[in-house]
Amino acid sequence: MSAPEIKKSILDHLTYSIGRPPSLASKQDYYKALALTVRDRLQQHWVETVQAYLEQDLKVACYLSAEFLMGPHLGNNLLNLGIENEVRQAVKEMGCELDELLAEEEEPGLGNGGLGRLAACYMDSLATLERLALGYGIRYEFGIFDQEIRDGWQCEITDKWLRSGNPWEIAKPEITYYVNFGGHTEYYRDEAGAERIRWVPDRAVKGMAYDTPIQGYRVNTCNTLRLWSAEACESFDFQAFNTGDYYGAVDDKVISETITKVLYPNDEPEIGKRLRLLQQYFFVSCSLQDMLRLLDAQGQPTQRFPEKFAVQLNDTHPSIGVAELMRLLVDERRLSWEDAWDITVLTFGYTNHTLLPEALETWPLPLFRELLPRHLEIIYEINARFLASVRETHHQDDEHVKRLSLIDENGEKRIRMAHLACVGSHAINGVAALHSELLKRSVLKDFYELWPERFNNKTNGVTPRRFMALANPKLSELITRTIGDGWITHTEELRMLEPFSEDAAFRKEWRLVKQSNKQQLADYILKQTGIELDPSWMFDVQVKRIHEYKRQHLNILHVITLYNRLKRDPKLAIAPRAFIFGGKAAPGYFIAKRIIKLINAVGEVVNNDPDVNKKLRVAFVPNFNVQNGQLIYPAADLSEQISMAGKEASGTGNMKFTLNGALTIGTLDGANVEIRDEVGEENFFLFGLTTEETLRLQQQGYRPYAYVEGNSELAEAIRLIASGHFSHGDTEVFRPLVDNLCQSDPFLVFADYADYIACQDKVAGVWKDPENWTRMSILNTARAGKFSSDRAIREYCDEIWDVRPVPIMIKDKT
Numbered sequence: 126m127s128a129p130e131i132k133k134s135i136l137d138h139l140t141y142s143i144g145r146p147p148s149l150a151s152k153q154d155y156y157k158a159l160a161l162t163v164r165d166r167l168q169q170h171w172v173e174t175v176q177a178y179l180e181q182d183l184k185v186a187c188y189l190s191a192e193f194l195m196g197p198h199l200g201n202n203l204l205n206l207g208i209e210n211e212v213r214q215a216v217k218e219m220g221c222e223l224d225e226l227l228a229e230e231e232e233p234g235l236g237n238g239g240l241g242r243l244a245a246c247y248m249d250s251l252a253t254l255e256r257l258a259l260g261y262g263i264r265y266e267f268g269i270f271d272q273e274i275r276d277g278w279q280c281e282i283t284d285k286w287l288r289s290g291n292p293w294e295i296a297k298p299e300i301t302y303y304v305n306f307g308g309h310t311e312y313y314r315d316e317a318g319a320e321r322i323r324w325v326p327d328r329a330v331k332g333m334a335y336d337t338p339i340q341g342y343r344v345n346t347c348n349t350l351r352l353w354s355a356e357a358c359e360s361f362d363f364q365a366f367n368t369g370d371y372y373g374a375v376d377d378k379v380i381s382e383t384i385t386k387v388l389y390p391n392d393e394p395e396i397g398k399r400l401r402l403l404q405q406y407f408f409v410s411c412s413l414q415d416m417l418r419l420l421d422a423q424g425q426p427t428q429r430f431p432e433k434f435a436v437q438l439n440d441t442h443p444s445i446g447v448a449e450l451m452r453l454l455v456d457e458r459r460l461s462w463e464d465a466w467d468i469t470v471l472t473f474g475y476t477n478h479t480l481l482p483e484a485l486e487t488w489p490l491p492l493f494r495e496l497l498p499r500h501l502e503i504i505y506e507i508n509a510r511f512l513a514s515v516r517e518t519h520h521q522d523d524e525h526v527k528r529l530s531l532i533d534e535n536g537e538k539r540i541r542m543a544h545l546a547c548v549g550s551h552a553i554n555g556v557a558a559l560h561s562e563l564l565k566r567s568v569l570k571d572f573y574e575l576w577p578e579r580f581n582n583k584t585n586g587v588t589p590r591r592f593m594a595l596a597n598p599k600l601s602e603l604i605t606r607t608i609g610d611g612w613i614t615h616t617e618e619l620r621m622l623e624p625f626s627e628d629a630a631f632r633k634e635w636r637l638v639k640q641s642n643k644q645q646l647a648d649y650i651l652k653q654t655g656i657e658l659d660p661s662w663m664f665d666v667q668v669k670r671i672h673e674y675k676r677q678h679l680n681i682l683h684v685i686t687l688y689n690r691l692k693r694d695p696k697l698a699i700a701p702r703a704f705i706f707g708g709k710a711a712p713g714y715f716i717a718k719r720i721i722k723l724i725n726a727v728g729e730v731v732n733n734d735p736d737v738n739k740k741l742r743v744a745f746v747p748n749f750n751v752q753n754g755q756l757i758y759p760a761a762d763l764s765e766q767i768s769m770a771g772k773e774a775s776g777t778g779n780m781k782f783t784l785n786g787a788l789t790i791g792t793l794d795g796a797n798v799e800i801r802d803e804v805g806e807e808n809f810f811l812f813g814l815t816t817e818e819t820l821r822l823q824q825q826g827y828r829p830y831a832y833v834e835g836n837s838e839l840a841e842a843i844r845l846i847a848s849g850h851f852s853h854g855d856t857e858v859f860r861p862l863v864d865n866l867c868q869s870d871p872f873l874v875f876a877d878y879a880d881y882i883a884c885q886d887k888v889a890g891v892w893k894d895p896e897n898w899t900r901m902s903i904l905n906t907a908r909a910g911k912f913s914s915d916r917a918i919r920e921y922c923d924e925i926w927d928v929r930p931v932p933i934m935i936k937d938k939t
């Protein structure tokens with residue numbers, strides 16, 4: 126597509142799609158016209174991809190996820206299509222700057238954090254690797270809230286991402302399915318006289334598909350992200366309307382549409398809310414019905430379902446799919462239980478993302494029965510057969526059988542969704558090597574002993590297109606100039622950079638790129654917060670959801686420690702550092718919200734104290750999201766990955782930082798372990814207890830206060846927080862935090878404090894030698910190729926899904 130063609134298309138869209146003369150068009154109008162121009166181009170690829178699917182007997186990867194944190198589409202699509210330069214020129218000729226138009230896009234924040242972003246990276250890699258794929262999820266009307274910081278506190282603002290429309294999606298009113306809820310089940314005799322069960326629901330909603338094209342990088346494959354939106358079956362209940370109950374008539378519509386209204390803003394802990402179960406069942410049912418329709422459209426028998434679709438469960442959120450597929454096959458398609466079960470197990474794979482016990486989904490039985498009575502029966506039947514086989518073939522005792530059961534009978538009965546997912550899947554994986562090992566030893570131990578062959582590891586990855594090529598154009602240009610551009614799709618080629626770490630001229634260029642990225646971030650932070658940062662300082666960054674296990678408070682204790690050292694001796698020579706934080710707290714997570722307040726409170730004192738602010742600054746970037754993440758990762762010198770060992774399943778931010786040349790300070794947790802293995806222990810700052818050591822310490826009886834008594838710097842830091850020093854004399858505001866740490870400290874902040882501080886002192890020492898730091902930075906990028914989502918997706922396709930590449934030909938390129 127040439128610049129003049131692009132220009133013509135934009136003008137056409139302004140006139141015919143938007144209905145504005147160019148002279149009156151706003152930036153938003155131009156953005157939309159450009160987005161529609163790009164979308165037209167994607168549609169050609171899309172149609173050919175669908176055509177290939179219809180013509181050939183192909184298998185499709187279906188990624189079921191309650192979250193897809195896509196981030197802005199425009200820049201990514203321009204990159205993947207390879208038309209950025211032409212577009213830049215075209216819009217310039219129309220008096221616009223491309224960067225201004227890019228800034229017009231509202232980010233679709235349909236996810237909380239790593240889990241949702243992983244789904245988005247996997248969609249990018251699937252298309253780039255030319256694998257047919259459908260992403261299935263929920264079209265939330267309101268995504269993750271926007272975070273504002275007022276007086277140091279987080280405020281949540283509704284995310285109205287659809288307010289100006291969404292040019293990337295295409296509504297498909299012809300692709301709708303009914304989803305039932307409630308009611309009861311009953312026996313009946315079918316035509317052949319056989320006794321069967323049917324579900325008599327008392328409510329139904331309609332799910333409508335909204336499709337977004339997912340373009341691969343420089344290939345013709347363009348896959349589909351299909352998100353379901355709930356609608357009332359009929360807009361009005363005319364019966365009620367006629368009897369004068371106007372509001373009653375609208376009520377059903379309101380209730381139905383509520384299902385896809387809002388994303389639950391919780392990362393990790395489960396909330397057990399009724400609407401959440403409705404959301405899960407709603408999108409899973411629509412998706413499975415859609416697959417069955419596609420199968421029928423191809424004239425394929427139901428038995429071939431697992432040959433045509435590999436369905437991956439992104440955590441337990443879609444795991445009701447196991448029962449729903451059984452219902453569709455047994456009740457609606459009249460397959461035998463045994464045949465249906467074989468299909469189900471061959472179809473599903475289950476990815477576990479967390480070991481935190483409080484995050485494992487279980488549903489109270491009464492709630493489940495009320496909403497999904499037929500599914501409850503199906504789960505009972507699955508459970509009865511499963512436990513019988515366990516008793517028979519494995520001679521397990523009652524205790525063991527109880528532990529494996531899909532129903533937790535301790536106290537209020539609950540359905541264990543992870544157990545349903547395990548029983549109903551032929552493959553079960555964790556998201557980093559350590560995590561997959563711990564799964565086998567802890568939460569899924571009994572299942573591992575039963576079916577060791579089902580268990581495997583798929584270390585997470587991130588897309589190098591968005592998180593390097595797009596986010597860090599300067600570094601990408603330098604790398605491409607040095608080793609060619611093959612690394613963008615074959616990140617193992619980054620290894621070719623290794624020898625250049627010894628080249629002083631290359632190191633200088635590397636530093637200049639980092640410097641310029643830091644300047645850009647400093648400009649952004651100044652604009653957002655009024656805090657001035659010097660790009661010659663070390664940028665020490667921790668951005669991720671705020672959670673106690675991630676230990677942002679350990680980081681802030683280091684800041685306070687440096688503050689105290691400088692207050693004691695203002696002349697102390699310390700390497701100047703900017704501490705940059707970002708991340709959202711779940712609105713109901715009391716301690717996490719106080720951690721945000723503490724970061725801002727410490728920042729206020731530090732940044733305004735002339736004794737220290739020439740060497741220390743603290744900034745909290747409000748509203749951390751994909752968009753500003755793209756500014757943050759490339760600007761980091763030091764990446765903070767300091768979770769308590771055994772708690773972070775993988776982490777993916779750690780990978781984004783490493784690929785962009787940040788050095789990591791981290792524990793042996795999640796994918797940190799593998800990052801360290803890859804980059805070399807000499808290029809990684811390791812500290813802290815190992816998983817085994819944390820377990821031992823907690824078994825022995827952990828006494829956090831003993832660490833305060835044994836460490837004067839820690840004692841001083843804690844005393845200062847408690848004294849109100851950072852809170853204008855208010856001794857109450859941080860009391861819950863301090864008490865929690867001193868009395869229980871569930872994530873061993875105090876136990877790791879001394880080693881963390883010692884390690885940070887080592888970091889400061891290395892920073893003093895910029896040539897060496899740069900050498901290490903280059904080696905981090907050069908050796909991070911493993912953490913591409915392309916590698917991860919290849920493993921899923923080859924080892925779990927059996928989905929092969931299918932090159933798409935563009936037949937009529939006009």
Ligand code: 73E
Nearest residue numbers: 239240392393478479773774775776777
């Ligand atoms: O370690 C991360 C992991 O990198 C993990 O905490 C996160 O998933 C990432 C991708 O694998 C995660 N999110 C959730 N569970 N694990 C979660 C749970 C409930 C709701 C929303 C997200």
